[in-house]
Amino acid sequence: MKTTPYAAATPRTLTAVSADGQSLHVEVYGPEGAPAVVLAHGWTCSTDFWAAQVRDLATDHRVVVYDQRGHGATPPAAGPSGYSTRALADDLEAVLTATLAPGEKAVLAGHSMGGMTLMAAASRPALRAHAAAVLLCSTGPSRLVPEALVLPLRAGALRTRITGAILGARAPLGPVTPVSKAILKYATMGPGSAPDRVAECARIVHACPRAVRVAWSHVLAGLDLEAGVRELDVPTVVVAGTADRLTPPVHARALADALPQCVGLDILPGIGHMTPVEAPEAVTARLRELTATYLRDAETSRTAAGPEAERDRAVPAPRTETPRDTDTTPQTGTKPQAETKPQNDTPHSDLPRTDAPHHEDQTKEESV
Numbered sequence: 001m002k003t004t005p006y007a008a009a010t011p012r013t014l015t016a017v018s019a020d021g022q023s024l025h026v027e028v029y030g031p032e033g034a035p036a037v038v039l040a041h042g043w044t045c046s047t048d049f050w051a052a053q054v055r056d057l058a059t060d061h062r063v064v065v066y067d068q069r070g071h072g073a074t075p076p077a078a079g080p081s082g083y084s085t086r087a088l089a090d091d092l093e094a095v096l097t098a099t100l101a102p103g104e105k106a107v108l109a110g111h112s113m114g115g116m117t118l119m120a121a122a123s124r125p126a127l128r129a130h131a132a133a134v135l136l137c138s139t140g141p142s143r144l145v146p147e148a149l150v151l152p153l154r155a156g157a158l159r160t161r162i163t164g165a166i167l168g169a170r171a172p173l174g175p176v177t178p179v180s181k182a183i184l185k186y187a188t189m190g191p192g193s194a195p196d197r198v199a200e201c202a203r204i205v206h207a208c209p210r211a212v213r214v215a216w217s218h219v220l221a222g223l224d225l226e227a228g229v230r231e232l233d234v235p236t237v238v239v240a241g242t243a244d245r246l247t248p249p250v251h252a253r254a255l256a257d258a259l260p261q262c263v264g265l266d267i268l269p270g271i272g273h274m275t276p277v278e279a280p281e282a283v284t285a286r287l288r289e290l291t292a293t294y295l296r297d298a299e300t301s302r303t304a305a306g307p308e309a310e311r312d313r314a315v316p317a318p319r320t321e322t323p324r325d326t327d328t329t330p331q332t333g334t335k336p337q338a339e340t341k342p343q344n345d346t347p348h349s350d351l352p353r354t355d356a357p358h359h360e361d362q363t364k365e366e367s368v
Contacts, residue, residue, distance in 0.1 A: 011027035011028060011029050012027070012028045012029075013025070013026065013027055013028075014026050014028070014098060014099070016066065016091075016094040016095045016097070016098035016099070017094060017098075018069075018087070018090045018091045018093075018094040019090040019093075019094070020077075020082060020087070020090065022069055022074075022075075022077060022078075022087070022090075023074065023075060024066050024067065024069065024074050024091055024094060024095060025047075025067045025072060025073035025074045026064065026065070026066040026095055026098060026099060027047055027064070027066070028062065028063070028064050028099060029054050029057075029058035029062070029063045029065075030057065030058035030059070030060070030061050030063050031060070032062065033062070034060055034061050034062045035060075035061050035062065035106075035291045036062045036063075036100060036104065036105070036295075037057055037061050037062070037063050037064070037106060037107045037108075037109065037287055037291060038064040038065075038095065038096065038099070038100075038106050038107070038108045038109070038130075039053060039054075039064065039065045039109050039110075039111075039114070040066070040108070040109070040110040040111070040113075040114030040115075040117045040118065041065070041067070041068060041071070041110075041111055041113075041114050042110075042111045042112025042114050042138075042139075043112060043113040043208075043213070043216050043217075043220065044071070044204075044208040044213055044216075045071060045111070045112075045204050045208070046067050046071050046072030046073075046204055046208075047065040047066065047067055047072055048200075048204050049111065049201075049204055049274075049276060050063075050065050050111075050276060052276065052277065052280035052283075052284065053276060053280065053283060053284050053287065056280075056284045057284065057287060057288070061291060064095065064099045064100075064106075066091075066095045068088070068091065068113065068117070069082065069083070069087060069091060069212075070208075070209060070211075070212030070215070070216070071212065072207075076209065076211065076212050076215075077215070083215040083218070083219050084219060085116070085120040085219065085223070085225065086120070088113070088116065088117040088120045089117065089121035089124055091117070092117050092118070092120075092121045092127065093121060093124050093125075093126040093127070096127065096129075096130045100130050102129075103129065104130060105130060105131070105132035105294075105295055106130050106131065106132060106295070107132055107133050107134070107135065107287060107290045107291050107294065107295060108127070108130075108133075108134050108135070109134070109137065109283075110134075110136060111137040111138055111139065111274075111275065111276055112137070112138050112246070112247065113139075113216065113220065114137075114139070115136040115137060115138070115139025115140075116140075116220075116223065116225055118134055118136065118232065119139075119141055119225040119228035119229055119232060120225055120228055121228075122228040122229070122231035122232040122233075123228070123231045131234045132235075132290075132294040132295050133234055133235040133236065133237075133263075133290040133293070133294035133295075134232060134234055134235070134236040134237070135236070135237050135239065135283070135287060135290060136236060136237070136238045136239070136252075136255060137239045137275045137276060137283060138239065138240055138241065138244055138246070138247050138273050138274070138275045139247055139251065139255075140247045140251030140252075140254070140255070141224070141225040141226050141228065141229050141251070141254075141255065141258075142223055142224045142225060144167075144220050144221070144223055144247070145160055145164045145167060145221055146159075146160045146163075147247075147248055147250055147251065148163050148167075148245065148246055148247075148248070149245040149246075149248050150163060150166065150187050150245045150246065151163055151166075164221055167217050167220065168214060168217045168221060169214075170210065170214055173205070173206045173208075173210070173213075174206075175206070176199070176202045180202060180206070181199060181202045184198065184202050184205060185198045186245075187245060187246070187273075188201065188205075188245070188246060188273045188274055189201065189243075189272035189273065189274050189278055190241060190243040190270045190271045190272040190278055191243060191270070193272065193274075193278055197274075197277050200277060201274050201277055226258070229255060229258045229259060230258060230260065232259060232260065233260040233261060234261060235261045235263045235290070235293075235294055236261055236263065236264075237262075237263060237264035237265070237266065237286050237290065238252045238255050238256050238259070238262060238264065238265045238266070239252075239266045239268065239275055239282070239286060240252035240266070240267060240268070240275070241268045241269075241271030241272050241273065241275055241278065241279070242267060242268065242269050242270060242271065243270055243271060243272045244271070244272050244273045244275075245272065245273065246273040247273060249267060252265060252267070264286070266282065266286065268282055
């Protein structure tokens, strides 16, 4: 990744080509042959957003990160039709095909619009061929504008209309300033977020071109990936923060209920929308748990019993939710404690279920 407080080793870079000819900037870290993790960032972000996870995981995993079209080092789409949920799915397929060997399994993770990318691609052959497990961070499948809590107004038509206008605002973000960082922190991060992490998120978000930000905002405003959630039939963990104004916990709970194989729901007290940056230890720990459990089992199944063995896992039992007050904000720099939920009867229920959701939207600088 470029220069960040969490800078990792120099990546191996390559270009993947999507179905419509769009080129995609891809970075690969870590040893060849190691368990693979593929990370998809959100709206207005870039590969830099996953820097903390890359730094930790690349010691013993092969980590693939890529810039969504128009973000980071990936050029913008040729025209308005290049911004769609279909394009998100096409691009992920291209990255998986370019970086993974035929039949190779990986843990796939997406933050915000990156999570929506996984939902959009749920029925695609490449995802079904390569996904051993999925991590969805701070994301939602639909109703992003009506559910957003950026504005302190009662839910209804007025709040939805004003939030929609903010989401699609064409005004430039301008340079990073103390005022812009304060706005970004309010809209996208928890109140206890450390200043260096706020500054890092501001640097990443402000680097997104205005035209790209606006083009994707139109896609997000009308998003409906409910069908994709039901198609995402792999073991999946959902992570959200209690202080997320963009994708509030209502989305995470709905995802946990709708996913065919939800094996965990983590609610992180005091954390906002930028979970991989705000709570890097919690997100990375979940990724490590998923790779240890499902990549190990995928390899054993593939070599010992053939490719069909992986499909023989039982569907998780219905989730029970235990109410808990999670409104306390952790001290700056401390690791948030996720709320642990009862385990289900799935063969791999050693992954604890926790509970929390949130929703996604934008003020002037935010990220899906």
